[in-house]
Amino acid sequence: MIEISQHGPVTRLTMGRELDGKVLYRVAAYLVDGLLIDTGCRHTAAELVKTLRGREVRQAYCTHYHEDHIGGNRLLQEQLKVKVWAHPRTVSLIPKAPALYPYQELVWGYPEPALVLSLDGDCIQTANCRFQVVETPGHSEDHTVLVEPERGWCFSGDLFISEKIKVIRPEEDARAIMGSMEKLLALPYRLTLFTSIGRIVPQGKEALRACLEHLRELQYNAGRLQQEGLAIPQIVERLFGGESSLAALTGGQFAAENLVKSLLKAEP
Ligand SMILES: [Zn+2]
Incomplete structure:
Protein backbone atom coordinates (compact mmCIF):
# COMPACT_ATOMS: atom_id res chain seq x y z
CA MET A 1 0.00 0.00 0.00
CA ILE A 2 1.22 3.47 -0.85
CA GLU A 3 -0.65 6.69 -0.14
CA ILE A 4 0.53 9.93 -1.66
CA SER A 5 -0.14 13.42 -0.41
CA GLN A 6 1.26 16.81 -1.31
CA HIS A 7 2.48 19.36 1.26
CA GLY A 8 3.67 22.38 -0.68
CA PRO A 9 6.63 21.19 -2.71
CA VAL A 10 7.03 18.08 -0.54
CA THR A 11 5.39 14.81 -1.59
CA ARG A 12 4.73 12.36 1.21
CA LEU A 13 4.67 8.66 0.35
CA THR A 14 3.24 6.56 3.17
CA MET A 15 3.88 2.86 2.68
CA GLY A 16 3.07 -0.36 4.42
CA ARG A 17 2.87 -4.07 3.75
CA GLU A 18 -0.68 -5.23 3.35
CA LEU A 19 -1.76 -8.66 4.58
CA ASP A 20 -5.37 -9.81 4.36
CA GLY A 21 -6.42 -6.29 3.51
CA LYS A 22 -4.76 -4.86 6.61
CA VAL A 23 -1.76 -2.54 6.57
CA LEU A 24 0.71 -3.85 9.14
CA TYR A 25 2.70 -0.70 9.86
CA ARG A 26 3.22 2.54 7.98
CA VAL A 27 6.50 4.19 7.16
CA ALA A 28 6.92 7.40 5.16
CA ALA A 29 9.37 8.61 2.57
CA TYR A 30 9.42 12.15 1.21
CA LEU A 31 10.16 13.38 -2.28
CA VAL A 32 11.29 16.96 -2.67
CA ASP A 33 13.13 18.66 -5.53
CA GLY A 34 14.21 15.34 -7.05
CA LEU A 35 15.48 13.96 -3.73
CA LEU A 36 13.80 11.00 -2.06
CA ILE A 37 14.38 10.86 1.68
CA ASP A 38 14.30 7.25 2.90
CA THR A 39 13.09 4.45 0.68
CA GLY A 40 10.73 2.34 2.79
CA CYS A 41 10.98 -1.40 3.22
CA ARG A 42 11.61 -4.35 0.93
CA HIS A 43 7.95 -5.40 0.90
CA THR A 44 6.87 -2.07 -0.61
CA ALA A 45 9.89 -1.51 -2.90
CA ALA A 46 8.21 -2.62 -6.15
CA GLU A 47 5.17 -0.49 -5.46
CA LEU A 48 7.38 2.49 -4.61
CA VAL A 49 9.23 2.21 -7.91
CA LYS A 50 5.94 1.92 -9.79
CA THR A 51 4.62 5.02 -8.02
CA LEU A 52 7.75 7.04 -8.71
CA ARG A 53 8.02 6.12 -12.38
CA GLY A 54 7.47 9.27 -14.41
CA ARG A 55 8.28 11.56 -11.48
CA GLU A 56 11.58 13.31 -11.15
CA VAL A 57 13.72 11.33 -8.74
CA ARG A 58 17.44 11.94 -9.18
CA GLN A 59 18.83 10.88 -5.85
CA ALA A 60 17.87 9.32 -2.54
CA TYR A 61 19.18 9.74 0.99
CA CYS A 62 18.77 7.24 3.83
CA THR A 63 18.55 8.72 7.34
CA HIS A 64 19.89 5.53 8.97
CA TYR A 65 20.59 1.87 8.31
CA HIS A 66 17.32 0.32 9.55
CA GLU A 67 15.53 -2.02 7.16
CA ASP A 68 12.42 0.15 6.86
CA HIS A 69 14.47 3.09 5.54
CA ILE A 70 16.70 1.39 2.96
CA GLY A 71 14.44 -1.34 1.55
CA GLY A 72 13.75 0.38 -1.78
CA ASN A 73 17.39 1.20 -2.56
CA ARG A 74 18.14 -1.72 -4.85
CA LEU A 75 15.07 -1.41 -7.07
CA LEU A 76 15.32 2.38 -7.25
CA GLN A 77 18.88 1.99 -8.48
CA GLU A 78 18.17 -0.77 -10.93
CA GLN A 79 14.96 0.50 -12.40
CA LEU A 80 15.04 4.28 -12.03
CA LYS A 81 18.82 4.85 -11.96
CA VAL A 82 18.57 6.74 -8.70
CA LYS A 83 21.82 7.49 -6.85
CA VAL A 84 21.48 6.53 -3.20
CA TRP A 85 23.42 8.45 -0.54
CA ALA A 86 23.89 8.04 3.18
CA HIS A 87 26.18 9.22 5.96
CA PRO A 88 29.48 7.23 5.94
CA ARG A 89 28.52 5.62 9.26
CA THR A 90 25.25 4.40 7.77
CA VAL A 91 27.09 3.00 4.76
CA SER A 92 29.38 1.02 7.06
CA LEU A 93 26.51 -0.25 9.24
CA ILE A 94 24.20 -1.49 6.47
CA PRO A 95 26.17 -4.70 5.77
CA LYS A 96 26.60 -5.33 9.50
CA ALA A 97 22.90 -5.05 10.36
CA PRO A 98 21.85 -7.75 12.80
CA ALA A 99 19.41 -10.50 11.82
CA LEU A 100 15.82 -9.33 11.85
CA TYR A 101 13.35 -10.44 14.48
CA PRO A 102 10.37 -12.39 13.12
CA TYR A 103 8.08 -9.37 13.47
CA GLN A 104 10.55 -7.24 11.50
CA GLU A 105 10.81 -9.82 8.75
CA LEU A 106 7.05 -10.02 8.52
CA VAL A 107 6.44 -6.27 8.52
CA TRP A 108 9.47 -4.95 6.61
CA GLY A 109 11.62 -7.80 5.27
CA TYR A 110 15.33 -8.01 4.51
CA PRO A 111 16.55 -5.23 2.22
CA GLU A 112 18.20 -6.40 -1.00
CA PRO A 113 21.89 -5.46 -1.14
CA ALA A 114 22.41 -2.16 -2.93
CA LEU A 115 25.16 0.32 -3.65
CA VAL A 116 24.86 3.14 -1.13
CA LEU A 117 27.26 6.02 -1.69
CA SER A 118 29.03 7.61 1.23
CA LEU A 119 28.16 11.28 1.41
CA ASP A 120 31.23 13.45 1.24
CA GLY A 121 30.63 16.60 3.31
CA ASP A 122 27.60 17.63 5.28
CA CYS A 123 25.05 18.66 2.70
CA ILE A 124 23.07 17.46 -0.28
CA GLN A 125 22.44 19.85 -3.09
CA THR A 126 19.36 19.59 -5.29
CA ALA A 127 18.33 21.92 -8.11
CA ASN A 128 16.72 24.47 -5.76
CA CYS A 129 17.60 23.45 -2.22
CA ARG A 130 20.52 22.72 -0.01
CA PHE A 131 19.90 20.10 2.66
CA GLN A 132 22.19 20.01 5.66
CA VAL A 133 22.96 16.63 7.16
CA VAL A 134 22.76 16.86 10.95
CA THR A 144 20.95 11.72 10.75
CA VAL A 145 18.28 14.22 9.76
CA LEU A 146 18.15 16.53 6.76
CA VAL A 147 17.49 20.19 7.43
CA PHE A 155 13.24 15.40 7.56
CA SER A 156 13.59 13.77 10.91
CA GLY A 157 13.64 10.01 10.21
CA ASP A 158 13.01 8.10 13.43
CA LEU A 159 14.36 10.76 15.80
CA PHE A 160 10.91 11.99 16.79
CA ILE A 161 7.85 9.73 16.91
CA SER A 162 5.62 11.41 19.47
CA GLU A 163 5.75 13.91 22.31
CA LYS A 164 4.98 11.20 24.86
CA ILE A 165 7.30 8.41 23.79
CA LYS A 166 6.82 5.34 26.00
CA VAL A 167 8.85 2.55 24.42
CA ILE A 168 12.23 2.16 22.74
CA ARG A 169 14.32 -0.76 21.50
CA PRO A 170 17.17 -2.09 23.65
CA GLU A 171 19.87 -0.66 21.35
CA GLU A 172 18.44 2.85 21.50
CA ASP A 173 20.08 5.45 23.68
CA ALA A 174 17.54 7.77 25.29
CA ARG A 175 20.18 10.20 26.53
CA ALA A 176 21.66 10.51 23.05
CA ILE A 177 18.14 11.05 21.63
CA MET A 178 17.70 13.92 24.10
CA GLY A 179 21.06 15.39 23.07
CA LEU A 184 17.90 20.70 16.66
CA LEU A 185 16.34 23.08 19.18
CA ALA A 186 19.53 25.16 19.11
CA LEU A 187 19.19 25.82 15.36
CA PRO A 188 18.34 29.48 14.80
CA TYR A 189 15.15 28.98 12.78
CA ARG A 190 11.75 27.36 13.03
CA LEU A 191 11.34 23.73 11.96
CA THR A 192 8.61 21.68 10.38
CA LEU A 193 9.18 18.01 11.12
CA PHE A 194 8.57 15.43 8.42
CA THR A 195 8.63 12.22 10.43
CA SER A 196 9.09 8.66 9.27
CA ILE A 197 5.70 7.64 10.61
CA ALA A 210 7.55 18.71 24.68
CA CYS A 211 9.20 15.34 24.03
CA LEU A 212 12.38 16.48 25.73
CA GLU A 213 10.44 17.70 28.77
CA HIS A 214 8.58 14.38 28.93
CA LEU A 215 11.86 12.43 28.83
CA ARG A 216 13.48 14.65 31.47
CA GLU A 217 10.50 14.16 33.74
CA LEU A 218 10.59 10.39 33.24
CA GLN A 234 8.35 -1.83 39.55
CA ILE A 235 9.46 1.53 38.16
CA VAL A 236 7.77 0.69 34.84
CA GLU A 237 4.61 -0.21 36.76
CA ARG A 238 4.65 3.07 38.67
CA LEU A 239 5.47 5.30 35.70
CA PHE A 240 3.43 3.62 32.96
CA GLY A 241 0.94 1.40 34.80
CA GLY A 242 2.70 -1.68 33.41
CA GLU A 243 4.55 -2.76 30.30
CA SER A 244 3.29 -1.78 26.85
CA SER A 245 1.36 -4.38 24.82
CA LEU A 246 3.92 -3.77 22.06
CA ALA A 247 6.55 -5.48 24.20
CA ALA A 248 4.79 -8.84 23.98
CA LEU A 249 4.15 -8.45 20.23
CA THR A 250 7.79 -7.64 19.48
CA GLY A 251 9.51 -10.07 21.83
CA GLY A 252 10.44 -7.28 24.24
CA GLN A 253 11.91 -5.11 21.50
CA PHE A 254 9.61 -2.10 21.89
CA ALA A 255 9.36 -1.87 25.65
CA ALA A 256 8.97 0.72 28.39
CA GLU A 257 11.59 -1.21 30.34
CA ASN A 258 14.18 -0.33 27.67
CA LEU A 259 13.33 3.34 27.99
CA VAL A 260 13.61 3.33 31.77
CA LYS A 261 16.91 1.40 31.70
CA SER A 262 18.35 3.75 29.11
CA LEU A 263 17.29 6.88 31.04
CA LEU A 264 18.85 5.49 34.21
CA LYS A 265 22.19 4.62 32.64
CA ALA A 266 25.09 6.43 34.29
CA GLU A 267 26.48 9.42 32.45
CA PRO A 268 29.18 8.23 30.08
ZN1 LIG B 1 14.83 3.24 12.66
Missing part, protein backbone atom coordinates in the same frame (compact mmCIF):
# COMPACT_ATOMS: atom_id res chain seq x y z
CA GLU A 135 24.07 13.96 13.01
CA THR A 136 21.37 12.96 15.48
CA PRO A 137 22.41 9.68 17.14
CA GLY A 138 20.26 7.90 19.70
CA HIS A 139 17.59 5.99 17.82
CA SER A 140 20.58 4.37 16.12
CA GLU A 141 24.23 5.36 16.32
CA ASP A 142 24.28 6.50 12.68
CA HIS A 143 21.01 8.43 12.68
CA GLU A 148 16.68 22.81 4.82
CA PRO A 149 17.30 26.10 6.67
CA GLU A 150 15.61 28.51 4.25
CA ARG A 151 12.30 26.68 4.34
CA GLY A 152 12.65 25.37 7.90
CA TRP A 153 12.16 21.77 6.85
CA CYS A 154 13.52 18.94 8.94
CA SER A 180 20.06 15.19 19.39
CA MET A 181 16.78 16.96 20.09
CA GLU A 182 18.63 19.70 21.95
CA LYS A 183 20.89 20.08 18.95
CA GLY A 198 4.16 10.13 8.19
CA ARG A 199 3.26 12.73 10.75
CA ILE A 200 4.09 16.26 9.61
CA VAL A 201 4.51 18.68 12.49
CA PRO A 202 4.54 22.38 11.52
CA GLN A 203 5.36 23.42 15.11
CA GLY A 204 8.37 21.11 15.13
CA LYS A 205 10.38 22.81 17.84
CA GLU A 206 7.43 22.87 20.22
CA ALA A 207 6.96 19.15 19.66
CA LEU A 208 10.66 18.44 20.24
CA ARG A 209 10.61 20.58 23.37
CA GLN A 219 14.32 10.39 33.92
CA TYR A 220 13.87 12.38 37.12
CA ASN A 221 11.00 10.20 38.37
CA ALA A 222 12.73 6.94 37.43
CA GLY A 223 15.86 8.10 39.28
CA ARG A 224 13.84 9.00 42.36
CA LEU A 225 12.08 5.61 42.39
CA GLN A 226 15.38 3.80 41.93
CA GLN A 227 16.78 5.63 44.95
CA GLU A 228 13.76 4.46 46.91
CA GLY A 229 14.91 0.92 46.11
CA LEU A 230 12.44 -0.03 43.37
CA ALA A 231 13.53 -2.50 40.68
CA ILE A 232 13.09 -1.70 36.96
CA PRO A 233 9.78 -3.62 36.51
Whole structure:
Protein backbone atom coordinates (compact mmCIF):
# COMPACT_ATOMS: atom_id res chain seq x y z
CA MET A 1 0.00 0.00 0.00
CA ILE A 2 1.22 3.47 -0.85
CA GLU A 3 -0.65 6.69 -0.14
CA ILE A 4 0.53 9.93 -1.66
CA SER A 5 -0.14 13.42 -0.41
CA GLN A 6 1.26 16.81 -1.31
CA HIS A 7 2.48 19.36 1.26
CA GLY A 8 3.67 22.38 -0.68
CA PRO A 9 6.63 21.19 -2.71
CA VAL A 10 7.03 18.08 -0.54
CA THR A 11 5.39 14.81 -1.59
CA ARG A 12 4.73 12.36 1.21
CA LEU A 13 4.67 8.66 0.35
CA THR A 14 3.24 6.56 3.17
CA MET A 15 3.88 2.86 2.68
CA GLY A 16 3.07 -0.36 4.42
CA ARG A 17 2.87 -4.07 3.75
CA GLU A 18 -0.68 -5.23 3.35
CA LEU A 19 -1.76 -8.66 4.58
CA ASP A 20 -5.37 -9.81 4.36
CA GLY A 21 -6.42 -6.29 3.51
CA LYS A 22 -4.76 -4.86 6.61
CA VAL A 23 -1.76 -2.54 6.57
CA LEU A 24 0.71 -3.85 9.14
CA TYR A 25 2.70 -0.70 9.86
CA ARG A 26 3.22 2.54 7.98
CA VAL A 27 6.50 4.19 7.16
CA ALA A 28 6.92 7.40 5.16
CA ALA A 29 9.37 8.61 2.57
CA TYR A 30 9.42 12.15 1.21
CA LEU A 31 10.16 13.38 -2.28
CA VAL A 32 11.29 16.96 -2.67
CA ASP A 33 13.13 18.66 -5.53
CA GLY A 34 14.21 15.34 -7.05
CA LEU A 35 15.48 13.96 -3.73
CA LEU A 36 13.80 11.00 -2.06
CA ILE A 37 14.38 10.86 1.68
CA ASP A 38 14.30 7.25 2.90
CA THR A 39 13.09 4.45 0.68
CA GLY A 40 10.73 2.34 2.79
CA CYS A 41 10.98 -1.40 3.22
CA ARG A 42 11.61 -4.35 0.93
CA HIS A 43 7.95 -5.40 0.90
CA THR A 44 6.87 -2.07 -0.61
CA ALA A 45 9.89 -1.51 -2.90
CA ALA A 46 8.21 -2.62 -6.15
CA GLU A 47 5.17 -0.49 -5.46
CA LEU A 48 7.38 2.49 -4.61
CA VAL A 49 9.23 2.21 -7.91
CA LYS A 50 5.94 1.92 -9.79
CA THR A 51 4.62 5.02 -8.02
CA LEU A 52 7.75 7.04 -8.71
CA ARG A 53 8.02 6.12 -12.38
CA GLY A 54 7.47 9.27 -14.41
CA ARG A 55 8.28 11.56 -11.48
CA GLU A 56 11.58 13.31 -11.15
CA VAL A 57 13.72 11.33 -8.74
CA ARG A 58 17.44 11.94 -9.18
CA GLN A 59 18.83 10.88 -5.85
CA ALA A 60 17.87 9.32 -2.54
CA TYR A 61 19.18 9.74 0.99
CA CYS A 62 18.77 7.24 3.83
CA THR A 63 18.55 8.72 7.34
CA HIS A 64 19.89 5.53 8.97
CA TYR A 65 20.59 1.87 8.31
CA HIS A 66 17.32 0.32 9.55
CA GLU A 67 15.53 -2.02 7.16
CA ASP A 68 12.42 0.15 6.86
CA HIS A 69 14.47 3.09 5.54
CA ILE A 70 16.70 1.39 2.96
CA GLY A 71 14.44 -1.34 1.55
CA GLY A 72 13.75 0.38 -1.78
CA ASN A 73 17.39 1.20 -2.56
CA ARG A 74 18.14 -1.72 -4.85
CA LEU A 75 15.07 -1.41 -7.07
CA LEU A 76 15.32 2.38 -7.25
CA GLN A 77 18.88 1.99 -8.48
CA GLU A 78 18.17 -0.77 -10.93
CA GLN A 79 14.96 0.50 -12.40
CA LEU A 80 15.04 4.28 -12.03
CA LYS A 81 18.82 4.85 -11.96
CA VAL A 82 18.57 6.74 -8.70
CA LYS A 83 21.82 7.49 -6.85
CA VAL A 84 21.48 6.53 -3.20
CA TRP A 85 23.42 8.45 -0.54
CA ALA A 86 23.89 8.04 3.18
CA HIS A 87 26.18 9.22 5.96
CA PRO A 88 29.48 7.23 5.94
CA ARG A 89 28.52 5.62 9.26
CA THR A 90 25.25 4.40 7.77
CA VAL A 91 27.09 3.00 4.76
CA SER A 92 29.38 1.02 7.06
CA LEU A 93 26.51 -0.25 9.24
CA ILE A 94 24.20 -1.49 6.47
CA PRO A 95 26.17 -4.70 5.77
CA LYS A 96 26.60 -5.33 9.50
CA ALA A 97 22.90 -5.05 10.36
CA PRO A 98 21.85 -7.75 12.80
CA ALA A 99 19.41 -10.50 11.82
CA LEU A 100 15.82 -9.33 11.85
CA TYR A 101 13.35 -10.44 14.48
CA PRO A 102 10.37 -12.39 13.12
CA TYR A 103 8.08 -9.37 13.47
CA GLN A 104 10.55 -7.24 11.50
CA GLU A 105 10.81 -9.82 8.75
CA LEU A 106 7.05 -10.02 8.52
CA VAL A 107 6.44 -6.27 8.52
CA TRP A 108 9.47 -4.95 6.61
CA GLY A 109 11.62 -7.80 5.27
CA TYR A 110 15.33 -8.01 4.51
CA PRO A 111 16.55 -5.23 2.22
CA GLU A 112 18.20 -6.40 -1.00
CA PRO A 113 21.89 -5.46 -1.14
CA ALA A 114 22.41 -2.16 -2.93
CA LEU A 115 25.16 0.32 -3.65
CA VAL A 116 24.86 3.14 -1.13
CA LEU A 117 27.26 6.02 -1.69
CA SER A 118 29.03 7.61 1.23
CA LEU A 119 28.16 11.28 1.41
CA ASP A 120 31.23 13.45 1.24
CA GLY A 121 30.63 16.60 3.31
CA ASP A 122 27.60 17.63 5.28
CA CYS A 123 25.05 18.66 2.70
CA ILE A 124 23.07 17.46 -0.28
CA GLN A 125 22.44 19.85 -3.09
CA THR A 126 19.36 19.59 -5.29
CA ALA A 127 18.33 21.92 -8.11
CA ASN A 128 16.72 24.47 -5.76
CA CYS A 129 17.60 23.45 -2.22
CA ARG A 130 20.52 22.72 -0.01
CA PHE A 131 19.90 20.10 2.66
CA GLN A 132 22.19 20.01 5.66
CA VAL A 133 22.96 16.63 7.16
CA VAL A 134 22.76 16.86 10.95
CA GLU A 135 24.07 13.96 13.01
CA THR A 136 21.37 12.96 15.48
CA PRO A 137 22.41 9.68 17.14
CA GLY A 138 20.26 7.90 19.70
CA HIS A 139 17.59 5.99 17.82
CA SER A 140 20.58 4.37 16.12
CA GLU A 141 24.23 5.36 16.32
CA ASP A 142 24.28 6.50 12.68
CA HIS A 143 21.01 8.43 12.68
CA THR A 144 20.95 11.72 10.75
CA VAL A 145 18.28 14.22 9.76
CA LEU A 146 18.15 16.53 6.76
CA VAL A 147 17.49 20.19 7.43
CA GLU A 148 16.68 22.81 4.82
CA PRO A 149 17.30 26.10 6.67
CA GLU A 150 15.61 28.51 4.25
CA ARG A 151 12.30 26.68 4.34
CA GLY A 152 12.65 25.37 7.90
CA TRP A 153 12.16 21.77 6.85
CA CYS A 154 13.52 18.94 8.94
CA PHE A 155 13.24 15.40 7.56
CA SER A 156 13.59 13.77 10.91
CA GLY A 157 13.64 10.01 10.21
CA ASP A 158 13.01 8.10 13.43
CA LEU A 159 14.36 10.76 15.80
CA PHE A 160 10.91 11.99 16.79
CA ILE A 161 7.85 9.73 16.91
CA SER A 162 5.62 11.41 19.47
CA GLU A 163 5.75 13.91 22.31
CA LYS A 164 4.98 11.20 24.86
CA ILE A 165 7.30 8.41 23.79
CA LYS A 166 6.82 5.34 26.00
CA VAL A 167 8.85 2.55 24.42
CA ILE A 168 12.23 2.16 22.74
CA ARG A 169 14.32 -0.76 21.50
CA PRO A 170 17.17 -2.09 23.65
CA GLU A 171 19.87 -0.66 21.35
CA GLU A 172 18.44 2.85 21.50
CA ASP A 173 20.08 5.45 23.68
CA ALA A 174 17.54 7.77 25.29
CA ARG A 175 20.18 10.20 26.53
CA ALA A 176 21.66 10.51 23.05
CA ILE A 177 18.14 11.05 21.63
CA MET A 178 17.70 13.92 24.10
CA GLY A 179 21.06 15.39 23.07
CA SER A 180 20.06 15.19 19.39
CA MET A 181 16.78 16.96 20.09
CA GLU A 182 18.63 19.70 21.95
CA LYS A 183 20.89 20.08 18.95
CA LEU A 184 17.90 20.70 16.66
CA LEU A 185 16.34 23.08 19.18
CA ALA A 186 19.53 25.16 19.11
CA LEU A 187 19.19 25.82 15.36
CA PRO A 188 18.34 29.48 14.80
CA TYR A 189 15.15 28.98 12.78
CA ARG A 190 11.75 27.36 13.03
CA LEU A 191 11.34 23.73 11.96
CA THR A 192 8.61 21.68 10.38
CA LEU A 193 9.18 18.01 11.12
CA PHE A 194 8.57 15.43 8.42
CA THR A 195 8.63 12.22 10.43
CA SER A 196 9.09 8.66 9.27
CA ILE A 197 5.70 7.64 10.61
CA GLY A 198 4.16 10.13 8.19
CA ARG A 199 3.26 12.73 10.75
CA ILE A 200 4.09 16.26 9.61
CA VAL A 201 4.51 18.68 12.49
CA PRO A 202 4.54 22.38 11.52
CA GLN A 203 5.36 23.42 15.11
CA GLY A 204 8.37 21.11 15.13
CA LYS A 205 10.38 22.81 17.84
CA GLU A 206 7.43 22.87 20.22
CA ALA A 207 6.96 19.15 19.66
CA LEU A 208 10.66 18.44 20.24
CA ARG A 209 10.61 20.58 23.37
CA ALA A 210 7.55 18.71 24.68
CA CYS A 211 9.20 15.34 24.03
CA LEU A 212 12.38 16.48 25.73
CA GLU A 213 10.44 17.70 28.77
CA HIS A 214 8.58 14.38 28.93
CA LEU A 215 11.86 12.43 28.83
CA ARG A 216 13.48 14.65 31.47
CA GLU A 217 10.50 14.16 33.74
CA LEU A 218 10.59 10.39 33.24
CA GLN A 219 14.32 10.39 33.92
CA TYR A 220 13.87 12.38 37.12
CA ASN A 221 11.00 10.20 38.37
CA ALA A 222 12.73 6.94 37.43
CA GLY A 223 15.86 8.10 39.28
CA ARG A 224 13.84 9.00 42.36
CA LEU A 225 12.08 5.61 42.39
CA GLN A 226 15.38 3.80 41.93
CA GLN A 227 16.78 5.63 44.95
CA GLU A 228 13.76 4.46 46.91
CA GLY A 229 14.91 0.92 46.11
CA LEU A 230 12.44 -0.03 43.37
CA ALA A 231 13.53 -2.50 40.68
CA ILE A 232 13.09 -1.70 36.96
CA PRO A 233 9.78 -3.62 36.51
CA GLN A 234 8.35 -1.83 39.55
CA ILE A 235 9.46 1.53 38.16
CA VAL A 236 7.77 0.69 34.84
CA GLU A 237 4.61 -0.21 36.76
CA ARG A 238 4.65 3.07 38.67
CA LEU A 239 5.47 5.30 35.70
CA PHE A 240 3.43 3.62 32.96
CA GLY A 241 0.94 1.40 34.80
CA GLY A 242 2.70 -1.68 33.41
CA GLU A 243 4.55 -2.76 30.30
CA SER A 244 3.29 -1.78 26.85
CA SER A 245 1.36 -4.38 24.82
CA LEU A 246 3.92 -3.77 22.06
CA ALA A 247 6.55 -5.48 24.20
CA ALA A 248 4.79 -8.84 23.98
CA LEU A 249 4.15 -8.45 20.23
CA THR A 250 7.79 -7.64 19.48
CA GLY A 251 9.51 -10.07 21.83
CA GLY A 252 10.44 -7.28 24.24
CA GLN A 253 11.91 -5.11 21.50
CA PHE A 254 9.61 -2.10 21.89
CA ALA A 255 9.36 -1.87 25.65
CA ALA A 256 8.97 0.72 28.39
CA GLU A 257 11.59 -1.21 30.34
CA ASN A 258 14.18 -0.33 27.67
CA LEU A 259 13.33 3.34 27.99
CA VAL A 260 13.61 3.33 31.77
CA LYS A 261 16.91 1.40 31.70
CA SER A 262 18.35 3.75 29.11
CA LEU A 263 17.29 6.88 31.04
CA LEU A 264 18.85 5.49 34.21
CA LYS A 265 22.19 4.62 32.64
CA ALA A 266 25.09 6.43 34.29
CA GLU A 267 26.48 9.42 32.45
CA PRO A 268 29.18 8.23 30.08
ZN1 LIG B 1 14.83 3.24 12.66
